Amino acid sequence: MDSISLIGMASIFTAGITIAIGAIGPALGEGRAVAQGLASIAQQPDETNSITRTLFVGLAMIESTAIYCFVISMILIFANPFWDHVIKAGG
Amino acid sequence: MDFMSLKEISPDQVVFWQWGWFSINATIAFTWGVMAFMVIGSWLITRRLSSGPKMSRWQNLLEVLVEGMRNQIRDISQEEPDSYLYFIGTVFLFILISNFLSVVPGYVAPTASLSTTAALAICVFVAVPVYGVMSLGVLGYLKEYVKPTPLMLPFNVIGELSRTLALAVRLFGNIMSGMKIVAILLAITPLIFPIVMHLLGLLTGTIQAYIFAVLAMVYIASATRAHREKEIEDKEKGEES
Numbered sequence: 001m002d003s004i005s006l007i008g009m010a011s012i013f014t015a016g017i018t019i020a021i022g023a024i025g026p027a028l029g030e031g032r033a034v035a036q037g038l039a040s041i042a043q044q045p046d047e048t049n050s051i052t053r054t055l056f057v058g059l060a061m062i063e064s065t066a067i068y069c070f071v072i073s074m075i076l077i078f079a080n081p082f083w084d085h086v087i088k089a090g091g
Numbered sequence: 092m093d094f095m096s097l098k099e100i101s102p103d104q105v106v107f108w109q110w111g112w113f114s115i116n117a118t119i120a121f122t123w124g125v126m127a128f129m130v131i132g133s134w135l136i137t138r139r140l141s142s143g144p145k146m147s148r149w150q151n152l153l154e155v156l157v158e159g160m161r162n163q164i165r166d167i168s169q170e171e172p173d174s175y176l177y178f179i180g181t182v183f184l185f186i187l188i189s190n191f192l193s194v195v196p197g198y199v200a201p202t203a204s205l206s207t208t209a210a211l212a213i214c215v216f217v218a219v220p221v222y223g224v225m226s227l228g229v230l231g232y233l234k235e236y237v238k239p240t241p242l243m244l245p246f247n248v249i250g251e252l253s254r255t256l257a258l259a260v261r262l263f264g265n266i267m268s269g270m271k272i273v274a275i276l277l278a279i280t281p282l283i284f285p286i287v288m289h290l291l292g293l294l295t296g297t298i299q300a301y302i303f304a305v306l307a308m309v310y311i312a313s314a315t316r317a318h319r320e321k322e323i324e325d326k327e328k329g330e331e332s
Contacts (some may be wrong), residue, residue, distance in 0.1 A: 050166070053305065060302040064257055067264035074271070078100045 003086050011080050015073035022069025029062045100267060102199045103206055122201040125189045156184070160304075167305065168312040175308065178218055182211060183304035190266060190296025194289065200296075203266045205259065212259035215307045216251070223314030232314065258306060265299045266292075 037055040041048050099105065102117035109115075136149045146154075160180045164172035186202055193200045201207045223232040236247045269292035276285045 053163075053166070056298065057302060057305055057309070060261065060298070060306075061257075064261040064264075067261055067268070070268055071260060071264045074100055074267070 004083075004090065007080070007082050007086055011076045011083065015076040018069050018073045018076070022066050022073075026062050026066040030059055033058055033062060100271070101206075102201070102204045105199075117199050118201050118204040118206055121189070121199055122207065124198075125185065125192065125201060128192070129184065129188055163305070164308055167308045168315075170312075170315075175222075175311065178214075179304050179308050179311075182214065182307060183300055186211070186262070186300035186303055187297065190300060191293065193270070193292060193296065200266050200270070202262055202299075203270050205263045208259040208263040211262070211303070212255045215258060215310060216255040218307070219251075219310050219314045222311045226315040235314065254306075254310065258303065262299055262303055265295055269295055 033055065037051055040051050044051070102121070105117035106114050107116065107120055133153070136147070136153055140146075140150055157176075157180070160183060161172045161176060164175050164179055168175060189200050189202050189207075192198050220232060223235070227235070237244055269288070273285050273288050273292065276288055
């Protein structure tokens, strides 16, 4: 197998695996966080404002791990440096 | 009117005009657009302000925005918001407007480029020690790094750097992913679904602007907090004696 098809195959496979695994963890975490946040709002409706704000900030923190995985898979598919190098070297 | 093809993940790669080593790419051009929009807009609105009960609807909009930002900053920092409003408010409004304008056809949000978001994150990275030194003094601020023990020094430094990186990549990833999803859907189902994803993109754009500003405020507040806690302690001691 030549290097172009090897790199293409590895990049696409890795991009899929990256976003798949990277979506599982944050999804579980965000589910827990939202469930807990809703329970707290139900218990203390007066504190809705500060609970919602903290919840949003926390969700963004959790979500950023998924975003990192997404950025990595985007780079692998659209801006893969190894792919560009091989294409350039091959002419 | 589409400057970016599906294969480009950053508007930095779209060069409008080049002269020697000096080039103007889509990020710079649209950042200038957003800046001009904000400056001209606020100049037009604040040209004739009224303090009476009758005011223009645009003045009302600006008052709601500024008052909302002041309230949020007051909630988070537990201090008077005036010294923070300039920085946090500017960052928030810039991100918000550059995300909102993405409904304009042909516009590419400058926040979809890692350069813009990295610049904003570096501003926060610089603002944290500036505000910290302003309230604690140089030694007092540097002392925060060796708390609770000097063993934590490398972790505190790494934490400072990694949260800057996280700020930049979070904003970039969210806006860029929204743009890419719309572009991919345009190729597959061009009728209704891109509009729905655009709506979702507006929502994420607002939330990301809010989160960026809140996180910047939280970081700054954590750098100035020790000072305030000490002040409160002193006041309590003074009341006791």
